[in-house]
Amino acid sequence: AAGVIQSPRHLIKEKRETATLKCYPIPRHDTVYWYQQGPGQDPQFLISFYEKMQSDKGSIPDRFSAQQFSDYHSELNMSSLELGDSALYFCASSPRASRYGYTFGSGTRLTVV
Amino acid sequence: LAKTTQPISMDSYEGQEVNITCSHNNIATNDYITWYQQFPSQGPRFIIQGYKTKVTNEVASLFIPADRKSSTLSLPRVSLSDTAVYYCLVGVFSGGYNKLIFGAGTRLAVHP
Numbered sequence: 001a002a003g004v005i006q007s008p009r010h011l012i013k014e015k016r017e018t019a020t021l022k023c024y025p026i027p028r029h030d031t032v033y034w035y036q037q038g039p040g041q042d043p044q045f046l047i048s049f050y051e052k053m054q055s056d057k058g059s060i061p062d063r064f065s066a067q068q069f070s071d072y073h074s075e076l077n078m079s080s081l082e083l084g085d086s087a088l089y090f091c092a093s094s095p096r097a098s099r100y101g102y103t104f105g106s107g108t109r110l111t112v113v
Numbered sequence: 114l115a116k117t118t119q120p121i122s123m124d125s126y127e128g129q130e131v132n133i134t135c136s137h138n139n140i141a142t143n144d145y146i147t148w149y150q151q152f153p154s155q156g157p158r159f160i161i162q163g164y165k166t167k168v169t170n171e172v173a174s175l176f177i178p179a180d181r182k183s184s185t186l187s188l189p190r191v192s193l194s195d196t197a198v199y200y201c202l203v204g205v206f207s208g209g210y211n212k213l214i215f216g217a218g219t220r221l222a223v224h225p
Contacts, residue, residue, distance in 0.1 A: 004156075033212055042200070043157065043215045056212050090156045092213070101147065101159025102213060109154070 002026055004093050004105035012111045013081050021076040021108045025093030031055070032074040033102065034066060035090040043090060049074055050096075081112045117201045122220040131188040133219050135201030138182050146177060146184045149200045151218070157200060161186070188221075196223045 005024040013019050025032050031050045035043040045058035049068035060066075063081075068074045078085060088109050094102040118136040125131045137146070145164050149157040161168055163175040163184070174187040188195055200218040205211050 035215075042198075042217055043151075045212050045214060048212050058212070088154065092156070101149075101162060104156025104158065107154070107156050 004091055004103050006089075006091050006105035006108050008108060009106065010109050010111075012113060014113055015081055015083065017081050017112075019078045019081060019110060021078070021089050021091075021110070023074045023076070023091030023093075023105060025072050025074070025091075026103055029093035029095050029103075030072060031094045031096065032068055032072070033092040033094075034060075034074070034076050035092065035104075037088045037090065037107075038084075039087070041087075046076070078110075083112050086110060086112045117203055117216050119199075119201050119217070119219045121217060122222070124222050124224065125191055126224050127192055128190050131191050131195070131221060131223075133186045133188075133199055133201075133221070134183055135186070135203075136183045137201070137203045140181050140203050143205050144203050145205065146175065146181075147202045147204075147213075148173070148175065148186045149202065149213075149215075151198045151200065152196075157215070160199075191221075191223045193223050193225065195221065197221060 007022045033048040034046040037043045046060040047066050048056045052068045063079050066076045088107045090104050090107045092102045092104045147162040148160045150160050151157040161173050161175045165177050168175045176185045198218040198220050200215050
């Protein structure tokens with residue numbers, strides 16, 4: 001079965017650079033969520049999109065932005081990267097009416113040096 | 114979203130049954146209880162979800178008392194591969210506008 005696809009799997013950037021993370025949800029899933037997980041931390045909700053509109057916003061820095069496109073894939077854009085942005089970034093998707101769990105991707109490991 | 118409290122860590126041995134209890138005193142009428150499992154450097158994985166009484170699937174069982182203020186995830190005969198962090202989440206998870214909020218999970222270590 002198709003899963004949530006995230007790219008790239010690994011990314012190394014220097015401070016003050018820009019990074020773009022991509023997420024391809026499961027087909028017919030109309031909601032995408034982004035999470036950040038620092039070393040030894042629990043996943044923190046960043047932002048979500050439902051039917052290509054932002055549906056909720058968590059602790060996402062102003063340096064970050066995201067959008068969901070017409071094909072439902074989503075991109076997380078991160079600018080002016082800081083060392084503290086080094087983390088695992090997960091994307092999850094769900095259909096509108098699902099009580100059977102949200103599906104997470106394998107994540108993108110971002111390292112800022 | 115209801116606040117949840119679960120043990121920070123647990124230790125077990127292969128072949129034993131592991132029970133992880135989660136407290137959620139302010140659970141709302143429409144809330145469901147959902148458990149996720151996360152291995153290092155992997156995304157969380159849905160394990161089981163329930164509303165009341167008992168739910169069982171091929172991986173685990175979920176026991177929910179009548180007052181629904183707590184729930185217990187039961188893992189039968191754990192193996193080394195069950196070493197992971199387990200998260201209890203309470204809320205309405207129907208996609209759309211309903212995000213998952215992860216609290217501090219339980220780090221389960223299974224020993225030989």
